[in-house]
Amino acid sequence: MTFLDYAPAPESRSILSLRSSYGLFIDGEFVDGHGDGFHTVSPANEEVLAEISTADGHDVDLAVQAARRAHDKVWSRMSGADRGKYLFRIARLVQERARELAVAESLDNGKPIKESRDVDVPLVAAWFFYYAGWADKLDYAGLGPAPRSLGVAAQVIPWNFPLLMLAWKIAPALAAGNTVVLKPAETTSLTALLFAEIVQQAGLPSGVVNIVTGAGETGRMLVNHPDIDKVAFTGSTAVGREIARSVAGTSKKVTLELGGKAANIVFDDAPIDQAIEGIVNGIFFNQGHVCCAGSRLLVQENVHEEVVDRLKSRLSTLRMGDPLDKNTDIGAINSAEQLQRIRELSDIGEAEGADRWSADCVIPDNGFWFAPTIFDNVSTSSRIAREEIFGPVLSVLTFRTPAEAIAKANNTPYGLSAGIWTDKGSRMLAVADKLRAGVIWANTFNRFDPASPFGGYKESGYGREGGRHGLAAYLAPQSAAAITASAAAPKTTRVKKGSAK
Amino acid sequence: MTLDLARTVVGSELSERSLRAFALGLPGVDAIGLEQRAASLATRSIKTTSKRWALDTIISLIDLTTLEGADTPGKVRSLVAKAVLPDPSDPTCPQVAAVCVYGDLAHVAVEALGSNHAGGGGTINVAAVATAFPSGRASLRVKLADTADAVEAGADEIDMVIDRGAFLAGRYGEVFDEIVAVKEACRRSDGSSAHLKVILETGELATYDNVRRASWLAMLAGADFIKTSTGKVSPAATLPVTLLMLEAVRDWHRLTGDLVGVKPAGGIRSSKDAVRYLVTVAETAGERWLDPRLFRFGASSLLNDVLLQRQKIETGHYSGADYVTID
The missing domain is CATH 3.40.605.10 (Aldehyde Dehydrogenase; Chain A, domain 1)
Structure with a gap:
């Protein structure tokens, strides 16, 4: 046993009395x-x-x-x-x-x-x-x-x-x-x-x-x-x-x-460690069952490799399993139907030539589970870059200039949310101005507040x-x-x- | 030689200008994101077997410390006794990693440790603070003499402070050169070297960006450990700062293959807090760092809380402060 195999820490069910x-x-x-x-x-x-x-x-x-x-x-x-x-x-x-x-x-x-x-x-x-x-x-x-x-x-x-x-x-x-x-x-x-x-x-x-x-x-x-x-x-x-x-x-x-197919845009001057956290939170929070999930990662090409490498290391520390365990990061897919859809689209992504990578998770025998998955070198025309998967699947695309990032981010029938990662305030505001999305997060993702309109x-x-x-x-x-x-x-x-x- | 490595990493000859360009070219740190990540690591729930392992590991990572103007040889001998046998009622209790004292008392610690000293067949090191600790306000000549004295007195590890004045004024080359010089002063006559821990005093560095820059400068200059604080400035160690420094040693390892340790010091008093640090180490740098060669807690009162928690696991109930020794 290693320390990282934390002993089970299940939340007690006794507080809940369900009727039959x-x-x-x-x-x-x-x-x-x-x-x-x-x-x-x-x-x-x-x-x-x-x-x-x-x-x-x-x-x-x-x-x-x-x-x-x-x-x-x-x-x-x-x-x-x-x-x-x-x-x-x-x-x-x-x-x-x-x-x-x-x-x-x-x-x-x-x-x-x-x-x-x-x-x-x-x-x-x-x-x-x-x-x-x-x-x-x-x-x-x-x-x-x-x-x-x-x-x-x-x-x-x-x-x-x-x-x-x-x-x-x-x-x-x-x-x-x-x-x-x-x-x-x-x-x-x-x-x-x-x-x-x-x-x-x-x-x-x-x-x-x-x-x-x-x-x-x-x-x-x-x-x-x-x-x-x-x-x-x-x-x-x-x-x-x-x-x-x-x-x-x-x-x-x-x-x-x-629905949504949000772009999470990472510029080369982004606070890198926090951007990685933001990418993870953007797409793997709630198993990716989030309409505003950052399911398309648009990363500037000069930091593409570094970001994907760091992302993979980070995903390897995510813990999948019993939703009631206090240390679980990734829970179960909500239903067999949803799992089927995630599998189908992922297989299509692979068939379309994107590089598939999944975190090495132990999948429980019962229930509905899907390991956090990244598709690298995804083309804009690929179905996994177009359709909402509503699961823990991230499509990675690259861009060279801010204009290209904006064009790719907006090139979707959806427009619910978007993310921008940069240390430069002026760029943040200039890009946000041109994104057609109801919610734009800058240097954060999936934050909600009752005072903020969402749509x-x-x-x-x-x-x-x-x-x-x-x-x-x-x-x-x-x-x-x-x-x-x-x-x-x-x-x-x-x-x-x-x-x- | 380490400076060759520094030249490779910086990509040019080492100068005030190239070091400055390098430090300012490091990726920024988003404070809110960093603190959120630390907070989420702090929610890990460590129970039963994991907790037991964690408590023993914490003890084995402690630099048991006394750094008071009023310290006496007696106080140091008492500290050493505690380091050797933390819980007299339980012989299975591990020993701490080191005792940390002022340089003039290093020889007392070495003598008191005897066969328990790392140099005498045991495992416990003697760490001495040097370089005009805690302020670092002395000439380089004095700092080097301070270091050499402590090494000569038998210190296995030197905890130096960086010149925060020079760092905040942007004279990164000066900070770098000083660390290199102190590292040189850690060399013993037989050619071996005392390990060098570089205290950044993060409580005085004002921004997380500065902590990242100072961490890299220290690693470039050959630090064996980077340490958060002297314990004399508030805030001392915090979880976000330690997380940031762990990211730095992780990235340094990826880049160079070299292993550098991290030591949070000051303000970590409860087992619960210390467990959060272990989680942060394991999930950031990796479990490999949960080793006294790569991670230490600079602490004094932490040990007793861990002992109480250990006794609680053994006996099923909490005892009380009177069931552990005060020093």
């Missing part, structure tokens, strides 16, 4: 779904964790009705300050139950506990705290006086950051006075259902948050429900297109946060989540006449401007 089966969360209660239930498994060992209900059309309808009632009768009429109190309470409950949520997330998703513990769950709490603060300040969100809520939001989220995506969706919607029906991804429903318990614990009025589980069909029924005012989706570009098509010609508002260009979607911009996606400006009319017949207990100061 979970229903839907509609109108403040857990109820059985009418569709065929399904098992949610741990991708690390294929252990069945619980049985999850499937919502059929009737269940979805009930959920939307509950949300509608809650919106019209309670939530939209409540003062912003009071809505804020509920959101603050939820944030504190998330913090109190942080360890339990982290264990559940790692079990169900396969991500390392250090990530769910140190990144996902703290950000979930941060998102609720942030938007709780906005709830009584909507008049100052830059949307004119007294903006009003949209109504009922249908929210469909992916499996890569199950609880965090829930927070990104629910926190701004609730702060702005909307009610929600949320559908978590089929493979990662658990933390959304634990969140439903938190909603009960917080005493949130019934129907403000509803959670319907199931596969794509449930999501489709939810998005197409006629009584929905707003659709918010995070996931693949293919499904995003389908949603955009289905809501076209309706009054539903839409925000879509879709994409082109096929990466539209609308922004986070910050003041994220509120705008859930609010409609009101005309002066409407405000006067509502002031004449006050239905709401909105905090007056003077007292909000």
Whole structure:
């Protein structure tokens, strides 16, 4: 045994007590779904964790009705300050139950506990705290006086950051006075259902948050429900297109946060050791299941060899294995389907002539695993340089001049994020100015903050989540006449401007 | 000869100008990124068998230190006794790597160590600080005499300080020449040499970029070890600074094949902290560096905390400060 074979340090599962089966969360209660239930498994060992209900059309309808009632009768009429109190309470409950949520997330998703513990769950709490603060300040969100809520939001989220995506969706919607029906991804429903318990614990009025589980069909029924005012989706570009098509010609508002194929640009004057860390964090964080992952490394040709060498040495120290072990860096791939897609695209990369290199990891016998992999000498036309792999696979390309780096970085149908590594501030700003991406990180990567808007260009979607911009996606400006009319017949207990100061 | 190596690495004759160009041409350090990496290494969870191994390894890497104006021969003899037998209740407890004292007390340490001294059949070295430690404010002549004295008194290792004044003023050649001269003064009459540890005093160097430059200057000049601090300036050793210096020795090894050691000193008091350093060494330079020839802790109170942790593993409960000897 060597020191680097650290003895197992598993996080205890005892803090988490899972029920054997979970229903839907509609109108403040857990109820059985009418569709065929399904098992949610741990991708690390294929252990069945619980049985999850499937919502059929009737269940979805009930959920939307509950949300509608809650919106019209309670939530939209409540003062912003009071809505804020509920959101603050939820944030504190998330913090109190942080360890339990982290264990559940790692079990169900396969991500390392250090990530769910140190990144996902703290950000979930941060998102609720942030938007709780906005709830009584909507008049100052830059949307004119007294903006009003949209109504009922249908929210469909992916499996890569199950609880965090829930927070990104629910926190701004609730702060702005909307009610929600949320559908978590089929493979990662658990933390959304634990969140439903938190909603009960917080005493949130019934129907403000509803959670319907199931596969794509449930999501489709939810998005197409006629009584929905707003659709918010995070996931693949293919499904995003389908949603955009289905809501076209309706009054539903839409925000879509879709795929990406981000360029991480390393100039020859980059702080080299930190750039290596940034590359690793950019593509191997969360097994590469990140829409804004830095999956295309664009490295200046005079440091190409050095960067690839250092990267390989660094990857050799990554530890793959049990997601609940506190020393695990790389967890399991979320599902057999995703693993299949990663394998397929990697084989294509090899067939197309790129040099494949994988870290020497021991692959566990059960579960879904893929060793961190680098493809060097990738051409811009290669499929692994064009398509989103959504796995721990990095494509390395080179460039000679900043202009070439910018051209290559922008040469993608996506435009979600990008990274720049250089010691030179002027170059950083000049390049960032010309990149068509919603988020640009300089000398860092994959950093998130609730105050910062997040979203994409082109096929990466539209609308922004986070910050003041994220509120705008859930609010409609009101005309002066409407405000006067509502002031004449006050239905709401909105905090007056003077007292909000 | 080492200076040939330096010439090859720098790529020209060694001059104030070429050394300066070389040092300023080293890649920059992003402070936020460096500190984040150190913080993430500090989250490693070292348990059971790994922890046991780590505790014993920490002891074997300690330069047990006393550097007070009030030091006496008695204090040094007591320190030596502790170095030889850290835990009288447990004969399996390893010995420390070295005792570190002021130069005028080096002979006391050598005598007290007797057969436990590296030169007398044992394994424990005597390290002496020299070159007008800790400030380094003396003429080169005095610094060299200070060094030669300590070597003559039997010191196996010399811990020198760099001239931070010259370094911060940009006179890198002067800093380099001084290290080369001290290295020369470490030579014994029989042709062998005391090992040279070069203290950068990172707490006075102001930026991580400067720490990287000073590390490379010291390695170019023939340092056997690069050491963070005197322990007399705050901040002393920190995990990010040590990580940065480990990256420097790793890169030096890649470039030249030479092995240079790293010694964080000052401020490392708990086993928990020390384990984080071990993790950082193993995951940055490699496990090969977890060896007294390539890594040391400059510490005094750390040893007792490690002993308490060892006893806890043996007995299953914590004892207390009265169950380990004070010095």
